[in-house]
Amino acid sequence: MSRKGTTTPVPALRGRRRVRWGANAALAVVGAAFLLPLLWLVFASLDAEAGHGTRVPRQPSLENFGAVLTPELLFLPLWNSFLLASGTAVVNLLAAVLAAYPLSRHPSRFNKPFMYSVLFGTSLPVTAIMVPVYGLFVQLNFLDSVPATIFFMATTTLPMAIWMTKNFMDSVPLEVEEAAWVDGASAMAALRTVVLPLMRQGLGVVFIFVFIQAWGNFFVPFILLLSPSKQPAAVSIFSFFGQHGAIAYGELAAFSILYSLPVLLLYTLMSRGSGNAFAMSGAMKG
Amino acid sequence: MLFLDRGPSPEEPRSREVRRPTVPRGSALRRRLRLLPVLPSVLLLALFLLAPVAWSFYASFTDVALSGKAAREPSWIGLDNYGRMINEEGFPLALWLTVVFVGASAIIGQNLLGLALALLMQRGNRALSRVVGTAVVAAWVLPEIVAAFAAYAYFSRDGTLNQILGTAGLEGADWLYSYPMAAVVLANIWRGTAFSMLVYRAALAEVPADIMEAALMDGAGGLQRLFFITLPMIRNSIASNLMLITLQTLAVFTLIWVMTAGGPAGASSTLPVLAYQEAFKFGDIGYGTAIASVLILVGMVFGIVYVRLLREAKR
Numbered sequence: 395m396s397r398k399g400t401t402t403p404v405p406a407l408r409g410r411r412r413v414r415w416g417a418n419a420a421l422a423v424v425g426a427a428f429l430l431p432l433l434w435l436v437f438a439s440l441d442a443e444a445g446h447g448t449r450v451p452r453q454p455s456l457e458n459f460g461a462v463l464t465p466e467l468l469f470l471p472l473w474n475s476f477l478l479a480s481g482t483a484v485v486n487l488l489a490a491v492l493a494a495y496p497l498s499r500h501p502s503r504f505n506k507p508f509m510y511s512v513l514f515g516t517s518l519p520v521t522a523i524m525v526p527v528y529g530l531f532v533q534l535n536f537l538d539s540v541p542a543t544i545f546f547m548a549t550t551t552l553p554m555a556i557w558m559t560k561n562f563m564d565s566v567p568l569e570v571e572e573a574a575w576v577d578g579a580s581a582m583a584a585l586r587t588v589v590l591p592l593m594r595q596g597l598g599v600v601f602i603f604v605f606i607q608a609w610g611n612f613f614v615p616f617i618l619l620l621s622p623s624k625q626p627a628a629v630s631i632f633s634f635f636g637q638h639g640a641i642a643y644g645e646l647a648a649f650s651i652l653y654s655l656p657v658l659l660l661y662t663l664m665s666r667g668s669g670n671a672f673a674m675s676g677a678m679k680g
Numbered sequence: 681m682l683f684l685d686r687g688p689s690p691e692e693p694r695s696r697e698v699r700r701p702t703v704p705r706g707s708a709l710r711r712r713l714r715l716l717p718v719l720p721s722v723l724l725l726a727l728f729l730l731a732p733v734a735w736s737f738y739a740s741f742t743d744v745a746l747s748g749k750a751a752r753e754p755s756w757i758g759l760d761n762y763g764r765m766i767n768e769e770g771f772p773l774a775l776w777l778t779v780v781f782v783g784a785s786a787i788i789g790q791n792l793l794g795l796a797l798a799l800l801m802q803r804g805n806r807a808l809s810r811v812v813g814t815a816v817v818a819a820w821v822l823p824e825i826v827a828a829f830a831a832y833a834y835f836s837r838d839g840t841l842n843q844i845l846g847t848a849g850l851e852g853a854d855w856l857y858s859y860p861m862a863a864v865v866l867a868n869i870w871r872g873t874a875f876s877m878l879v880y881r882a883a884l885a886e887v888p889a890d891i892m893e894a895a896l897m898d899g900a901g902g903l904q905r906l907f908f909i910t911l912p913m914i915r916n917s918i919a920s921n922l923m924l925i926t927l928q929t930l931a932v933f934t935l936i937w938v939m940t941a942g943g944p945a946g947a948s949s950t951l952p953v954l955a956y957q958e959a960f961k962f963g964d965i966g967y968g969t970a971i972a973s974v975l976i977l978v979g980m981v982f983g984i985v986y987v988r989l990l991r992e993a994k995r
Binding site: 413414417418420421422424425427428429430431432433434435438445446447448485488489490492493495496497500502504508510512513514515516517518519520521522523524525526527528529530545546548549550552553556581606609610611612613617627628631632635643646650653654657658661 | 711714715716717718720721722724725727728729731732733735736739744793796797800801803804805808809811812815816817818819821822823824825826829830831833834836837838839840843844870873902923924927930931932933934938951952955956959960965968969971972975976978979980982983984986987990991
């Protein structure tokens, strides 16, 4: 047994090692291909004479960052992005929590068809409805209105937010809530004091998920917001650098990096936090 | 639609029907009232999603324009806009380019590369997998306009791609001008593969290890295990992923708009780009909504298939 046992695994082991090597090499190649376009952003942002090509800056400097750090070029558009994204996320969260509560807690004939319609809603191509939405906004006199744009953007992510929120709420055990009911709390009070605190990590995930999408959205504000003073960074960066014939690539890259940092940070935060939320809901199930 | 790997998701609709509590059932009216909190969502969806879709179908039968008389009093022109689609060459070309774009960049590119990455990460070095995973996800988390600028620089005449080809002694090309579809397809693979990768990583993690070991004992080779065990076991994820990336790719506008603006001469103008151009560049909202309506219908077909798929998977 022992002799046989030592001879047979050897080829298998060698095969496995070869597979591992091949896998690593392939991963490295794909990883490099994905990193290259991003590398340009970093190098160009530090290079005052940047062009299309990727090269290590001869004299790395923060000149580009200095050039874009002005109120009208950077701060106002970023503030507008923040208003749009946080407004969208708040509207989403409020509407989704309210909708998810009866859907999760009170079984009715209405629930299933509604959830499937919501799911169907997630699949509408949003860019396809932008032409009709523009028409609608003209008719309702909503064009160039930040609140109306927020409500529209919130609606485009609402189906997904409802779906996620309901799933998170389903994993909050009913027993805790029943105790609150026995103590005479109303449904809404139980929701506020018992259910929401227990699913706060899930709510955080939904909030960040919506925020990232709204922050990065270009097409919707591009169509619906006309005044430069209301436009978010995605639109201002496009009109500024698109219209200035000879593009200042270094500044474009520096602006892009400053504009991208918040969502990169939020994503990192969420991929850590939601790991815990997932673990938490798993623990409760068991 | 992001972050399918974490937390609950439509992948596994966890509709553990909540046990009816000890609270009295109440009258029919009270039961109706309980649904009241759903109202804000219903109103938002009706006003901002349903109404535009309905208006799109209506306006596609009119000559409503961006400005001028036809903007104030559009008139009913029946199927004229749809007739124009068939007769003008812009629409058939855009339809074909959309099929190419979705097929090549989503169904083939993102899907297969995402699956390959997920499989490789199971076998490869853990630290390396992590770095590669971060790079792939970074391209996807970036705001779309930033990703589009980076892709534009990468494919431009003196951009990174031609630099690499140059060092290998190969002659580059003006990709955005001469091969605009290839450039936007590759850019969209770069931008969107993360989604498929995350879906497949989550799905592969669910495949029980003992089944794999049993197959290994029975002498199944690597490819056999992949095709006869792994892929059949994650087929629901594959189907959902294909539906979702198809829908996402159908709607791509910004990437193409920044890289080529649909050009040159419409050579990379997919349906969303064409709808935008007809409506806002040429001011013909009626024709623009007709194109949008076709896109919405295509989206609806995929949406219905997707919902059915999830329902089947739940049974």
